[in-house]
Amino acid sequence: NAGVTQTPKFRILKIGQSMTLQCTQDMNHNYMYWYRQDPGMGLKLIYYSVGAGITDKGEVPNGYNVSRSTTEDFPLRLELAAPSQTSVYFCASSSRAYEQYFGPGTRLTVT
Amino acid sequence: EDQVTQSPEALRLQEGESSSLNCSYTVSGLRGLFWYRQDPGKGPEFLFTLYSAGEEKEKERLKATLTKKESFLHITAPKPEDSATYLCAVRYLGSGSEKLVFGKGTKLTVNP
Numbered sequence: 501n502a503g504v505t506q507t508p509k510f511r512i513l514k515i516g517q518s519m520t521l522q523c524t525q526d527m528n529h530n531y532m533y534w535y536r537q538d539p540g541m542g543l544k545l546i547y548y549s550v551g552a553g554i555t556d557k558g559e560v561p562n563g564y565n566v567s568r569s570t571t572e573d574f575p576l577r578l579e580l581a582a583p584s585q586t587s588v589y590f591c592a593s594s595s596r597a598y599e600q601y602f603g604p605g606t607r608l609t610v611t
Numbered sequence: 612e613d614q615v616t617q618s619p620e621a622l623r624l625q626e627g628e629s630s631s632l633n634c635s636y637t638v639s640g641l642r643g644l645f646w647y648r649q650d651p652g653k654g655p656e657f658l659f660t661l662y663s664a665g666e667e668k669e670k671e672r673l674k675a676t677l678t679k680k681e682s683f684l685h686i687t688a689p690k691p692e693d694s695a696t697y698l699c700a701v702r703y704l705g706s707g708s709e710k711l712v713f714g715k716g717t718k719l720t721v722n723p
Contacts, residue, residue, distance in 0.1 A: 504654075542615070542713035543655075543698070590654050598643060598702070602654030 502526050504603035506591050512609045513581040521576040521606050523591030529601075531594045532574040534558075534566065536587040537605075543590065549574055581610045614638050615701050617714035624721050627688050632717045634699035635681040642702040642709055644682050646675050649696045649716070658697075689721045 507522045525532065530551045535543040545558030549568040563585060565577040574593075578585060588607050592600040618633045634644070643662050647655035659668040661677040668675045672693060674685045684697055696716040703710055 540715060542715045543700075544713075545711065592654075599645060599657045599660050600655075601657060602647075604654050605652075 504591055504593055504601055506589075506603035506606050508606060509604070510607045512611065513578075515581060515583065515610060517581050518577070518579050519581070521578070521589055521591075521608075523574045523576065523603060524572050525574075525591075525593040525601075525603075526572065527593060527595070527601065528571060529593035529595050530571065531596065531600075532568065533592040533594075533600060534564070534574070534576045535590045535592065536560065537590060538587050546576065546589075578608075583610050586610045613714075614712045615699060615714040617697075617699055617717050619717060620715070621718045622720070624686075624689055624719070626690055626721055626723050629685070629687045629689070631686070632684040632697055632719070633681060634684070634701075634714055636701045636703075636712075637680075638701055638703040638705065638712070640704035642704060644677055645700040645702070646682070646684055647698040647700065649698055655698055686719070689719075691721045691723050694719055694721045 504525045533548045534546040537543050544560045546564050547566040549555045552568050552571050555566050555568050568574050586609050588605050590605050591603045594600045615636045643660050645660050646658040649655045659675040664679045666677050672687050676683050696718045698716045700713045
């Protein structure tokens with residue numbers, strides 16, 4: 501099993517550009533999550549999903565969008581990138597609303 | 612006020628020098644406390660889940676314990692490969708729905 505995979509690993513965006521961060525899991529988990537991690541801060545939940553077709557906002561959803569058309573995939577869309585979105589983004593999945601398994605992260609810089 | 616506080620922020624140990632990391636929380640309605648290990652440039656790796664006061668879990672040199680308002684991650688005779696940032700997270704019932712909050716982590720360095 502590959503677990504949770506994320507692409508790309510690194511990306512530099514200009515202010516105002518858009519992009520999609522990809523996340524795929526092969527563990528047949530119903531729950532999937534997107535977090536951002538800033539230096540010296542805890543992980544902040546952006547969006548989560550409890551199953552295909554069902555998504556909900558987390559703590560810091562502004563500037564982001566998600567969709568969940570399949571169990572395996574949970575892409576995160578950034579529209580009109582801003583410097584405040586410079587961060588490391590982690591996708592995670594879990595079989596229940598308990599222990600989560602994380603991907604390797606995407607390091608995003610907006611300049 | 613942070614709901615989950617980890618201390619110390621950073622800890623340096625000599626190889627073999629045992630110590631403990633602390634995770635304290637102020638939330639009510641605990642549904643679980645989780646410990647993760649995060650290596651530089653990688654995603655967090657799940658270690659333990661604790662559900663109720665008095666519960667303990669062990670894995671190699673690590674032992675996690677839980678009381679009513681805090682958890683400890685005890686590291687016995689650490690090795691350099693135990694160097695990492697250790698995160699705790701608390702799942703609780705808040706405003707009618709379950710929430711998960713992460714602490715900021717403790718960066719552990721074990722010198723040979």
